[in-house]
Amino acid sequence: MRVTSNEASLPGAAWIPFTNTLIWSEPSIFVQYRTPDGRISAIYSDTIAATASDPIAVSFELESAQVCVGENVNILNFTVPYCPQCSWEWNLGNGTTTQSFNPSSDLDQAWWEERGAYGLNLSYSMPGTYTISASATNASYANSTSRQVTVVEGISANFTVVRTGNNVTVSSVANNAVYWEWDFGDGTVATGQTANHTYAHLDVPWVITLTTHAANGCTSESWQVVQNYHIFLPFFKR
Secondary structure, eight states: OEEEESSSGGSSOOOOOOOSSSOOOOOOOEEOOOOOSOOBBBEEEOOOOOOOTTTOOOEEEEEEEEEETTTOOEEEEEBBSSSSOOOOOOESSSSSEEEEESSTOGSSSOTTTTTTBSSSSOOOSSSEEEEEEEEEEEEEEEEEEEEEEEEEOOOOOOEEEEEEEEEEEEEETTTTTEEEEEEEESEEEEEESSEEEEOSSSSSSSEEEEEEETTTSEEEEEEEOOOOOOOOOOOOOO
C-alpha cells in the first residue's frame, strides 16, 4: 500500500507493507493498494475529523500573500486535526468576519451566513497590509493564529469605442497599464493602449474584450458589444 495526505503526491509515494493500523496526523488521507501480481487499486480517500475534546492547532496559509483591490484572498485551512465541527471565527482585518471552517470553499461555508452568487466576499476595497486571524474552539481547547496579506492597487479595464461604418477604434483609459490585450471577437487580437479594427460585417454582435496588466501584477477585464441595429419603419399605403 502507499499513503499520502494529497492525491497529487500519491503516484510518487513509496510502497509500504499493508497494515490495519496507521498513525496519521494529517487532515486528509489518500490510499492505494497493490496485489502481489502488481495490479494497483483505485484511489481511496477520507478526512480525519477531530473529536470534541482533541487538542487543535489552528493553521492556515494564503495562496498568495499579495492580492489586488477587489480580488478575493484564497485561504487554505491546514488545521490539524481536521475540525469542521469546531466553532470558528475568522477576521480579515477589514471588518469582514465569518464562522466558516474554510471561507474560500463553498462546501465549507457556514450555511447561515449570507453570501452572493460567487460565495463570501473575501476581497479588500483599499490598498494596505491587513492581518487575517483565525480561531477555533471545541469542548476542551481553543487555539488561534494569523497571517498578513498585502493589498495593492488594482487597474481599470474601461475603454471607449469610436465607430465609423465597420471600423472601430478602441482606447483604454488605463494610462498606468504596462500591457493591453484586445480581442475583437472575430479572431482578431491586438495590443497597445489604442487599437483599430475593421469588421467584415456587423450583421451579428461582436464582443470586444480588453485585458489590462499593471506593473504590480494586477489584471482587469471588461467588454463591450458592437453591432448594426436595423430600424424598420411602418409603411402606409394610401
